[in-house]
Structures are given as C-alpha cells and as structure tokens.
Amino acid sequence: MANIKIIQGDFQQRLKLQFAPGIKAGFPSPADDYSHETLDFNRDLILNPEATFYGKVEGDSMIEAGICDGDIAVIDRSIEPRDGDVVVGYINDEFTIKYLDLRHRKDGYIELRPANNDFKPIRIREDDDFEVWGVVVWTIKNWRKY
Template sequence: MGNIKIIKGEFETQLALEHAGVKAGFPSPAADYQHETLDFNRDFIRHPEATFYGDVEGDSMKDAGIFDGDRVIIDKAVEAHHGSIVVAFWNGEFTLKYMDLTHKKDGYIELKPANPDYPTFKVEAGDNFEVWGVVIHMIRTFEKL
C-alpha cells in the first residue's frame, strides 16, 4: 500500500553545516570562497513541536519522486490542500498519498498514489480517517555509511 513509519525528531540541537552552492555548469574560481551556514532546524523545520520524520515503505509514490527507503519530513501544523502529499491515517494504517479534494462537494475525498499500479482510495464520511500531517521535505540517502 505504501505505508510509512513515523519517527519523532529531536530539534534542540542546532545542526550547522558549511554549504556552498553546487553548480551544474562551468565552475567559478570564486566558488572556492563562498560559504553560507545551513542550519537544518532553522531552514527546514517551521514547527518543531509538530514535526515528525517518516520512513517510506513501498513504491506507491514513486512517480512523485518518493521511493522506498526515503525519509520525509511531516509537519502536522501545515494545513493540507488539494494536491498536498499527506500522511493519512485510514483503515488503521498510515499511508502516504496525494490528497484530492475535487469530489468534496459529492461527500468524499480521494487519496491518490503516484504509481498506476496502485488503487485510488475513496474516503467517505464516517470512515476512520485523519490527515495526520503534510509532507514538506524529503531526504534521500544515496550511500549507506
């Protein structure tokens, strides 16, 4: 189904990294002297008390660029809208899908995968359903350390 494992983050520690822009064209000699500070907490986490990580399991969102093993950053304080990638609690499980509100006036919404091999879920009034949070960032590891 494309499940997700939720992990609470610790945001007290400031993570400061040296960061220089990575150019995809010709290198500039001045690039050796450019340095900015990247603070993961400051730059990516708007609501620390409402932010969680999720480890993606499955390939239902592969066409959105989210693959099995990726880690997403989920903000529960961000309001979901049509087209948001959400972590939803539905039928007793967490799932990661696009939220489609085009049928809201008809009494239901849809949770859509980004993989044609998976079904769209129709969520109707009375279902045990909650938008648990909105995916705001994704982290991908290319090499295991």
C-alpha cells in the same frame, strides 16, 4: 539536463557564536563584514519543530512522485492540508503516504491518490472517520551509503 546550483552549507551545531572582530589581534579579516549565520537544515527547513515528526517510506505507491522505498518523510502536523499536498493518513491500522485530492469534496468524498498505476486511489466518504495525520513537507533520500 538539470541545473544544479551548489550552495555551501555548514552543518555543525546550531547557534555557533561568531567572534567579535573588534577584539582580534592582528589584521582583521576582510570577510568579517560579510559574515552571517550559516545554513542550517533544522532551522531553515523545519519551521514548526514541535509539530514535526518523521516517517520511513515503505513500498512503491508514490514512486512516480519521486518518493521511494526507504526515503524519510518530514511531516508537519500543524499546517492545513491543501488539495494536491502529499499527506500522511491512517487507514486500516497503518500510516499511508499519498497525494490528497480534494476535488470531489462537493460530491461527498475525497481521495488519497497514489503515484503509481499499480495502486488504486483510496476513496474516503464524508461520514468515514478520517483525519489527515500530517502534511509531508520534505523527503530525504540517501544516495551515498556510508
């Protein structure tokens, strides 16, 4: 069974100003000394906002990695792709999301690997015009439909 640690978060607007405890009338709250900025996904999970883009996953090619149809992928273009990263590439006029496999670099090719046995890896040769468009840093799944 998975352990779940619950962290209380506050997802209101960023940069909420705290009241200065000194000017409050009445008895000061004993929690004031422990106040700190609230958790904020935009601030803490998106480290390079100017390089961050979003994409919607379509299809099941990454299902065994837990990336499913309808998930939203958070893509950071500014980080250097490494072997094993989940990346976004552009192949045959469409964006694709796959594992990046750099193990065969010395053999003159790299692969984009799906996480689903029904799909074949995409082999990219050295002289193919291919670039990793961005590295997937998070995926977002919606469990409770509003």
